[in-house]
Amino acid sequence: MTSPGTAHTARTFPAERDTTVSLRCAGRTVGRYTYRPELPDRLSPRPYLHPLTTLGGTPVTAFMPDDHGHHLGVSMAVPDVDGRNFWGGRTYVPGQGPTELDNHGVQTHRGWLLRDPDGFVEELSWRADGRELLRERRTVAVRLFADDCWALDFTSAITNASGRELSIGSPATNGRPGAGYGGFFWRTPAAAGQARVFTADADGEDGVHGRTADWLALSGAGWTLVFAGATGDTRADPWFVRTAEYAGVGSSLAWAHRLPIGQGETVTRRIATAVADGRLGRDEAASLVHRLTEGGV
Template sequence: MAPAAASPDRPPVPAGADGAAVTSLTAAGRVVGRYVHRPGLPGRLSPRPYLHPLTTLGGVPVTDFMPADHPHHLGVSVAVPDVAGRNFWGGPTFVRDRGHVELDDRGVQDVVDGPAGGADGFTEELSWRADGGELLRERRTVAVRPLDEDCWVLDLAFALTNPGPRTLSLGSPATNGRPGAGYGGFFWRAPSGPGRAAVFTADAEGETAVHGRTADWLALTGGPWTLVLAGATEETRRDPWFVRVADYPGVGSALAWAERLPVPPGATVARRIVTAVVDGRLGRAEADALARRLTGGTGGPAGPGPV
């Protein structure tokens, strides 16, 4: 697809080698990531914007893209497996009494305005579309900033609005007859390494203890890197964490864990996740101190928010 058209206040977004419109993100004078606005992906992946590759300031990769075990995992993205019965996650659909099956029900996230910004952050407007119609309209903001010589911060916020005349709802396999899944929303697929990744919060450790629980912050580490993710709003902190480390390293903030999330006409669902990307493997005390810096020690975000 063609890059976004230029305007007096918005420079053209360069096309990458695959022809997609991309923004390179920089922190502390280094390129730390690539945001793909208009990916040329097959429909079975529920095409959507994504962040990949992302690296530490030292150049260590911290995202994975289209891995063999889950080809629909696209680095860092916002994805929901069930929006009014349409799949905006990619991969097979879970159907009660039938398990995971392939259905032609996948949606796409199209950029309709933007991006407006630059290498340290931008805003854009997205249309979540399926069957030729719009189900959700989203305003997304992404910002990056350096924090220390070995750490930078990704600040991602999204607001999903129902533009239609009827209430729709968001769900996941956990709310469609399969207990314990609960994924959908902000999701980060991390790279697999020679050793198993580890996950912990301020008072719990391991996939079983952390998965499906709420916590102000969560740390995922894979050896030469650590991610410290914190909910930057009260609503975000109420969402349980979706965690995988045994099968693959990944973490998300679940919008609809045990029950479907209704979105009435004109209503908006907004979330914000702030993530510290660190060179090295942090322990609990170090991660907790870093999380407090991310949130100002009060649960709210520290420093400037997204542009």
């Protein structure tokens, strides 16, 4: 994918008539990105990647599963932006627990800076209560690793456009221990208890959840995902991991403390993910990490 120059401005392609973009790798369609979703307000409508598959055609994303209807494949989902919910579902209220509130925001597609079969650069607006809180530049690209492995590179640069300082939080920062989710999140189709998760030196949900690691692997029936933080700030964020209740991985922006963003300031995170056929072991997963994070896409 050709990198966009700084002189580009967001635009809408004249031929654009639908609400999705297909992603192709080595001549094969490996995913679809829905950038103008039609979703209920309580799901915090936002663009998402689904379905994504391995090169062999095995699904690696789940969309609106019965256990968590607000899990939308792969998305940027944040439960607390200045008190507004961009995650979907209930909001954790101190002293009250998860509660249905009328506080859902929406991520709105503004235009493309670049759109190719192997990726795109998009501008989005995060809005709630009729006003813009954040402006985002999102870069998504795919590349081939091998006959049985491709990589998804996802960069989110979020700028505070509210006109004042705001902060990002999570249920954990609001009093729910261990629930520091919010940021890049990937929900997989694995059944509860079916997935295996590991890092370079730890295994299992209890061993990796809430901890930092340069990379983390999650495998299910016939597939493996290897997630790697591609910047120092991203590697400093703890991983949010579930395998017992369901299978999903996220990179947490506000694990234990709220993340302040001054007016006009930008927070950037980049996650590169290898999508492989088969169940990889630790050595096989580790061998992919350097290739995932070297250079750009």
